[in-house]
Amino acid sequence: MQNQFKINCGAIAAVLALAAPGVVHADAAKDLGVAGRALTFLENGPAGKATLGVVFDPSKPASVAEKNALMAALGSGYAAGTLTLVGKAIEADAVGGAAGVQALFVTGGVNYGAVGSAAKGKKLITIGSDMACVRSGACAMGVETEPKVSITVNRATAAAVGASFKAAFRMMITEI
Amino acid sequence: MNKTHLLAGAAAGLALAAALPASAQSIDYGSLEQLFGEPVTTSATGSPQRSTEAPADMQIISADEIRRSGATNLQALLQRVAGVDALNSSAGQTDVNVRGYNQISSPRLLVLVNGRQVYLDHYGMTIWATIPVQLEEIRQIEVVKGPNSALFGFNAVSGVVNIITYNPQFDDTDVVTARVGTNGFSQGSLVSSFKLGEALSARLSVGASRQDEWDRVGTPVTVDQVHDPRAVTANLDAVAQLGASTTLRVEGSWANVQESLMATGTSYSVAKAITNSEKATLTSDTRFGTIQAQVYQNQLTAKYAIAGGINWENTITVASLQDLFKVGTAHTFRVGAEYRHNTLNIAPMNTSDVSYDVVSGSGMWNWQINPKLATTVALRVDKMSLERSGPFLPRSPNANNALWDRDISKTSANATVAWRPTDADTFRLSYGRGVQPPSLIELGGLELPIAAGPMTLDLVGNPRLKPSILTNYELAYDHDFAPIEAKLGVRLFQQDWKDIKTSISTATLDFFPTLTTNGGFTQINGLDSKAKGVELTASGKATPELGWRVDYTWTEVKDQPFAGVNTVLRNVAFAQTTPKGRGNIGLDWVKGPWEADANLHYVGDYQFYHMVGGLLAPVDAHVSLSGRVGYKMENGVTLALAGQNLLNERQKQTRGLEAERRIQFSVSKSW
Numbered sequence: 140m141q142n143q144f145k146i147n148c149g150a151i152a153a154v155l156a157l158a159a160p161g162v163v164h165a166d167a168a169k170d171l172g173v174a175g176r177a178l179t180f181l182e183n184g185p186a187g188k189a190t191l192g193v194v195f196d197p198s199k200p201a202s203v204a205e206k207n208a209l210m211a212a213l214g215s216g217y218a219a220g221t222l223t224l225v226g227k228a229i230e231a232d233a234v235g236g237a238a239g240v241q242a243l244f245v246t247g248g249v250n251y252g253a254v255g256s257a258a259k260g261k262k263l264i265t266i267g268s269d270m271a272c273v274r275s276g277a278c279a280m281g282v283e284t285e286p287k288v289s290i291t292v293n294r295a296t297a298a299a300v301g302a303s304f305k306a307a308f309r310m311m312i313t314e315i
Numbered sequence: 316m317n318k319t320h321l322l323a324g325a326a327a328g329l330a331l332a333a334a335l336p337a338s339a340q341s342i343d344y345g346s347l348e349q350l351f352g353e354p355v356t357t358s359a360t361g362s363p364q365r366s367t368e369a370p371a372d373m374q375i376i377s378a379d380e381i382r383r384s385g386a387t388n389l390q391a392l393l394q395r396v397a398g399v400d401a402l403n404s405s406a407g408q409t410d411v412n413v414r415g416y417n418q419i420s421s422p423r424l425l426v427l428v429n430g431r432q433v434y435l436d437h438y439g440m441t442i443w444a445t446i447p448v449q450l451e452e453i454r455q456i457e458v459v460k461g462p463n464s465a466l467f468g469f470n471a472v473s474g475v476v477n478i479i480t481y482n483p484q485f486d487d488t489d490v491v492t493a494r495v496g497t498n499g500f501s502q503g504s505l506v507s508s509f510k511l512g513e514a515l516s517a518r519l520s521v522g523a524s525r526q527d528e529w530d531r532v533g534t535p536v537t538v539d540q541v542h543d544p545r546a547v548t549a550n551l552d553a554v555a556q557l558g559a560s561t562t563l564r565v566e567g568s569w570a571n572v573q574e575s576l577m578a579t580g581t582s583y584s585v586a587k588a589i590t591n592s593e594k595a596t597l598t599s600d601t602r603f604g605t606i607q608a609q610v611y612q613n614q615l616t617a618k619y620a621i622a623g624g625i626n627w628e629n630t631i632t633v634a635s636l637q638d639l640f641k642v643g644t645a646h647t648f649r650v651g652a653e654y655r656h657n658t659l660n661i662a663p664m665n666t667s668d669v670s671y672d673v674v675s676g677s678g679m680w681n682w683q684i685n686p687k688l689a690t691t692v693a694l695r696v697d698k699m700s701l702e703r704s705g706p707f708l709p710r711s712p713n714a715n716n717a718l719w720d721r722d723i724s725k726t727s728a729n730a731t732v733a734w735r736p737t738d739a740d741t742f743r744l745s746y747g748r749g750v751q752p753p754s755l756i757e758l759g760g761l762e763l764p765i766a767a768g769p770m771t772l773d774l775v776g777n778p779r780l781k782p783s784i785l786t787n788y789e790l791a792y793d794h795d796f797a798p799i800e801a802k803l804g805v806r807l808f809q810q811d812w813k814d815i816k817t818s819i820s821t822a823t824l825d826f827f828p829t830l831t832t833n834g835g836f837t838q839i840n841g842l843d844s845k846a847k848g849v850e851l852t853a854s855g856k857a858t859p860e861l862g863w864r865v866d867y868t869w870t871e872v873k874d875q876p877f878a879g880v881n882t883v884l885r886n887v888a889f890a891q892t893t894p895k896g897r898g899n900i901g902l903d904w905v906k907g908p909w910e911a912d913a914n915l916h917y918v919g920d921y922q923f924y925h926m927v928g929g930l931l932a933p934v935d936a937h938v939s940l941s942g943r944v945g946y947k948m949e950n951g952v953t954l955a956l957a958g959q960n961l962l963n964e965r966q967k968q969t970r971g972l973e974a975e976r977r978i979q980f981s982v983s984k985s986w
Contacts, residue, residue: 177350180350182600220346305600308347310362313686314644
């Protein structure tokens with residue numbers, strides 16, 4: 140009985156271990172799709188090919204895993220509506236020196252307060268899937284895909300980086 | 316509004332656009348749908364909303380559903396919508412209404428194409444074949460149930476059918492289709508999108524169809540009362556980017572239709588309808604919100620082979636201005652103003668006109684109180700000023716143009732509270748007050764003398780008619796069983812109708828003859844009526860390939876005729892002519908290049924006006940099956956076999972011509 144329990148636990152653990160990266164990857168791709176399409180509703184936003192900085196904390200395994208999943212989804216170019224996104228991994232403490240990116244995706248676990256301040260200095264729109272980042276004002280836009288797509292925009296932060304969304308888009312999202 | 320000036324202004328705007336950079340400002344339904352993972356609609360409030368969050372009872376027919384259905388016309392698609400009633404009276408014509416109160420030449424449904432009314436405004440009815448769209452260019456059909464005239468204005472009383480076509484600025488739609496079928500059916504259409512410079516996009520569509528009329532066997536209908544339905548339509552839709560924040564959309568259409576129409580429920584006549592339309596819409600995102608200015612004109616020539624030939628020329632011009640804006644983070648407002656001028660010749664003498672001007676003001680306020688609770692309120696006030704000019708029939712009982720010098724002012728309202736206690740549950744409580752004004756024919760567009768022995772009696776319009784008012788109360792509940800990909804919906808509704816307008820009855824004189832005037836007949840406000848009902852819907856996915864849907868709507872109508880009014884003789888016996896039950900069971904299946912769809916449509920027992928004498932006679936409950944099987948090849952060619960009324964060679968669905976089984980084979984190529 141005990142052996143059977145161990146086998147079952149082992150099997151479940153193996154399944155979870157195999158499944159976990161896939162789950163992270165799938166969620167990251169969904170977040171990326173929503174974030175990328177949302178960027179197409181920016182007034183004077185990026186068009187054609189744009190570089191998305193993926194901000195991560197190398198000391199946080201979850202942040203690194205999300206970064207890896209996002210970069211894998213971005214691949215050599217991720218099509219989101221009329222926009223093709225390419226990725227550039229950026230360590231959190233290097234955001235102030237980041238160049239050649241049009242937007243930042245802040246992974247979970249990152250000290251988003253510092254990242255948000257650096258992004259405002261560079262007039263870069265910040266996107267994250269952690270709503271606490273949006274509520275704090277560090278992220279201009281938050282995206283959720285479960286149980287359904289939901290987008291939240293912090294109007295003050297968006298205004299601070301010069302981001303203005305089209306009217307039709309604003310009617311369909313949550314603004315705080 | 317002068318048609319030449321309208322087109323010249325639009326052409327100037329398009330010319331200006333050719334050199335400016337492209338940037339999307341008008342609503343890109345496709346991108347928003349892909350972003351949010353569900354259809355987007357503007358039909359509930361005027362602002363874009365997810366279909367599941369719109370504060371209105373709405374069902375959307377998607378482009379995929381249209382293609383899979385195998386339907387060859389719009390009215391066949393609408394019969395698949397829960398709660399929709401359809402009177403299939405001939406091969407080409409169906410009268411459609413929502414949740415009962417359907418009748419021949421049904422005047423209570425507002426039908427729009429991209430916001431332009433396409434019902435025929437001489438009577439408020441819809442001849443579906445005149446609508447100048449091909450099924451392949453429709454992005455979605457939004458069916459709003461219940462009164463919504465606070466947003467859309469006149470005729471949005473029983474519901475709104477808003478047909479949204481692809482926008483050539485965002486959607487590249489190119490498809491050619493040919494269909495042939497039994498009973499002489501043939502249909503062809505072409506839809507082609509193209510770019511003229513970076514800032515100018517356009518889509519052209521043309522289509523033609525014909526089929527044999529249903530057989531006259533078993534009815535008193537004579538050969539001269541019917542005509543094989545034929546239609547030719549064309550439409551041009553062009554969008555120009557006038558600047559980073561401004562677009563101009565110009566649409567023009569033409570249709571020529573000839574078919575049999577049931578008239579007043581007891582006879583048929585051949586009708587020919589030629590329609591033209593021109594429309595220009597300027598939309599701009601400004602610091603004050605999204606401002607939209609729109610002007611359009613519809614022209615109708617309608618010829619009926621009755622009483623020696625009746626020809627109506629109807630022109631309606633509509634100009635509107637609206638601003639949609641958000642205040643703070645939780646409040647969305649829409650304010651608007653509209654002017655319309657509607658004019659009709661008085662047939663058959665054609666020396667006089669009846670017309671009206673309408674000035675309207677409207678407002679909408681949507682308040683997202685918190686993430687789970689939202690409320691929407693809309694109000695609209697219309698002032699309609701009526702006028703008649705020209706001579707009367709000799710000895711007419713209404714021979715005084717001053718009778719038409721009157722104003723009608725009415726208020727429409729909609730209010731909804733939506734509560735979403737969980738991500739899976741939505742409750743919605745709504746109130747609607749809709750206004751159905753009299754049509755120009757009812758107000759005087761017909762002055763027809765008829766011989767009655769030694770006397771002459773006149774059929775005339777009634778300038779004293781009051782608008783009919785519908786008040787609707789509804790409680791709706793929706794549950795999303797996400798783990799099993801299924802949805803359930805329940806609606807409880809109550810309708811209170813006031814001052815319903817009747818048809819003319821020649822059984823009772825409305826004007827008694829005098830020494831100087833003939834006796835006569837006219838339309839009157841003849842009854843109040845109440846209806847209550849329940850609508851149940853469920854849909855889901857049994858497997859990734861197999862979808863299912865079920866709906867059933869039960870209604871009970873109680874008429875309250877005014878003193879002396881015989882609702883049967885005046886064709887308003889809605890308690891008897893509304894079936895208590897109607898519903899659908901459907902399946903759809905997609906696998907690789909194959910797709911299939913089947914729909915069983917049920918209509919319960921009801922009574923309808925007998926072709927001889929006009930008294931009520933039963934129409935038994937019936938079930939009809941429609942379906943399609945299609946195969947899409949890699950080169951963009953699709954082959955399909957579709958059919959309607961497949962269970963019976965002939966089926967009595969009204970008291971008129973019997974619906975026939977029809978089967979079509981189609982080939983289409985998209986690129």
